[in-house]
Amino acid sequence: MNTAAVVPFVESMRSAAAALRLPGSGLAWLDATRREAMQAFVAHGLPATRNELWKYTTVRGLAQRQYAPRDDKAANRPVDEALFPPEAMDGPRAVFVNGVFRSDLSRLDRLPDGVGLQSLSSALDAEPEPLRFLLGAPKDAGDDGFTLLNRALWADGVVLRVAAGVHVRGPLHVVHVGVAADAATAWHLRSLIELGDDARLAIVEHHVGEAAAGHLANLVCNIKLHEQAHLDWVGIQRAGADATLLRCTDIQLHDDATLDFHALELGGKLARHEIRVDLAGARSRFESRGAFVLHQRQHADTELLVTHRGRDTFSHASWRGVADDRARGVVHGRILVLPGADGADGGFYNKNLLLSPSAEIDTRPALEIYADEVRANHGATVGQLDENVLFYLRSRGIPLEMARRILVRAFCAVTLERIEPPSLREHCLALLVEQLREAST
């Protein structure tokens, strides 16, 4: 593991740790956590393809790159209005530009009662103790190089708490913007979303970026839903064409809590999202639907790891992927049913379209079952557009390209059907169509 010392990427992170004055420095427990995590990262290095969760995503290219520790001008950089998702223009939102929280672009003044939304750094300034369980937690076996790095170098993030019994109407938006800077920058954000008993919330997470901004964003998010809480979570990812986006979301659901997750993965050069769901409470439910449409040399990797721990838990996942040109799509859906998790019902379904001879799809559904009162299914397919259907459309005078687009759109749109409100759904569909148009030009 000594070789890690000479990897330029590791070096640049090490010097970032030395140079940056990170939030909460001076807090003994936090400094210790950061230091330990950095040491562990240096020892570990970047995740290798030997790691089963990184089997199809190599970061060897990253290892040779160096990133600036921060974008000093991020606080004042103008952001092109066009980048902004229109549906996030009204309603409460938190905006980060190149990893820096922008209060001028955010709108946190009209938050409903019972909702607390602030940046992690200001939350830590105000009261560090309640965050200690999160930020001071020891590293665990599930940590890879990037989550360790995040532990060591997080510079900000979102803390969103909804009080018990509060039903929030309308979605909150969290927008991550990447714009061109003097140098490619790496940023690490840590977020916490916590819903009290019987709280309800909808949240939309956007990742947008300029094409030329080759940043690295390393985001870790913890979501905690207490009893009977419900979260609607939509993630729309259209990071810049040169961006690397690594996300790890840890979700814990207590009794009767439910989470609906929708994902649309369109952007980035390398985008990986690891979603770990712990159905700890009895009757907790997790449903997820997602689609990715990739072209050129894009690489997207979704790792969905669902653990059924409580009794009578339910999970359902339906993901669809399209890879064109030289793109590579990776989907891994694992359902783990622990001993005693009787009544678990888990399903993972993944369908993919491969549109080009140089594209690749790797799909890996897995079941690990340690209880017997269980129903667990998965299905995965890789195929292409049906020639007969294409012929049918063409015989009606629809040009080939358009016919293909229609079919691909229909293929993916299934996963977006349940997005609420309808305006958001329309927006997602529009983005999908736009991506397809780009792909075919």
Next chain:
Amino acid sequence: MATQSSEVQAALSRRYEAGFVTDIESLSLPPGLDEDTIRALSAIKEEPEWMTEWRLSAYRHWLTMRQPDWAHVRLAPIDFQAISYYSAPKNKPKSLDEVDPKLLETYEKLGVPLHERAKLAGVAVDAVFDSVSVATTAREQLAKVGVIFCSMSEAIREHGELVRQYLGSVVPQGDNFFAALNSAVFSDGSFVFIPKGVRCPMELSTYFRINAGHTGQFERTLIIAEEDAVVSYLEGCTAPMRDDNQLHAAVVELVALERASIKYSTVQNWYPGDENGKGGIYNFVTKRGECRGDDSRITWTQVETGSAITWKYPSCVLRGDRSVGEFHSVALTHHYQQADTGTKMIHVGRDTKSKIVAKGISAGRSQNSYRGLVKVEKGAVNARNHTRCDSILIGKKCGSHTYPYVEVKNPTAIVEHEATTSKISDDQLFYCRSRGIGEEDAVSMIVDGFCKQVFRELPMEFAVEAKKLLEVSLEGAIG
């Protein structure tokens, strides 16, 4: 029991009276592995120089490798220096009286013919009995059509060029840790060569081949089917093999040339250890077939009920255009058994097809995993795969896992995978019970139905025995 044993005893002593000579090999090497051991082993087997060198290069490669740990199994570390790499079977019971009565009881249930029981239990007599004549007639019949069917050692001596051409061409020496070990120290195995255009007149099986009756821990099997040849090979036996050996690392290579077809069926029932997970065989096998020629076909069928740990993935490399690979599997684990088994289908040629049917049954405190890879390479135009994995769980303490990998690099491929895991449905059980069928019988009926798709692929006699075997293996799983 006593009367039975005396019957057996009587049968055995009759043979002796008839002048049968017990021939136990007395040569054995001390435990430990180094280049000298391999040279000695090779010398004992009177192998040509190239073979010795081949073994040595495999050994040198093995030294650079680490034992893999990715399978979903737990095992105590293996001390490779504690194994004797060439030894005559030791501590054989002298007669059936000394054999574990439980084992005999199982034979009884399976309906294994009396004269075979002694052989299966490893009694130290040259327990070939009637098979001698069977084998001799079989060999004559095979020789007439030009089929070569002999032990690996014999093949190396007498058909050196053929062996040299194909050995290691499907599973290279350094393929994996256990294959490398096997390449260095393999003791014996079967060699089958079906010449051009020949349809093998009978099902070949290790049963019939007496000279490799006890092939030891490191078997090496090589089957070659030339253009238009057809062969069906059966391996193993349906009754539990008593064996003190801990590690079995076998390698099986199949080569199918143009339009050839190889069907390889296994019923594996090595000693699984007792109810408390003590003892039992580690069965770490590398099996791979290559459809080298166009329009060739390889079918693997396996019923895995034995071994403390099974770790094997019979695979097909579909290199020839329009070649077909099939894998049918039933894996049953009980008590503390662990199985990590599945297949790999590598599509290389055009219009290749593969089909995977895997059925897993876990009971007791066992762990049963399916692990499979379907890979469609860039040039594999119109590749087609369908995979179906079903698992049932019997009891609360067992585990059942499915780890399929699908890698597709060609846009004309169609790959489908589906899997389900559940326990035996209460409705089905209730239905059977309401018709007066006891719980155990009901479960075995349901399991039988569950496995039918795979049993259909087995030769008839095997299918009947496999069905019985499942019943016996599942005893005590209910309630």
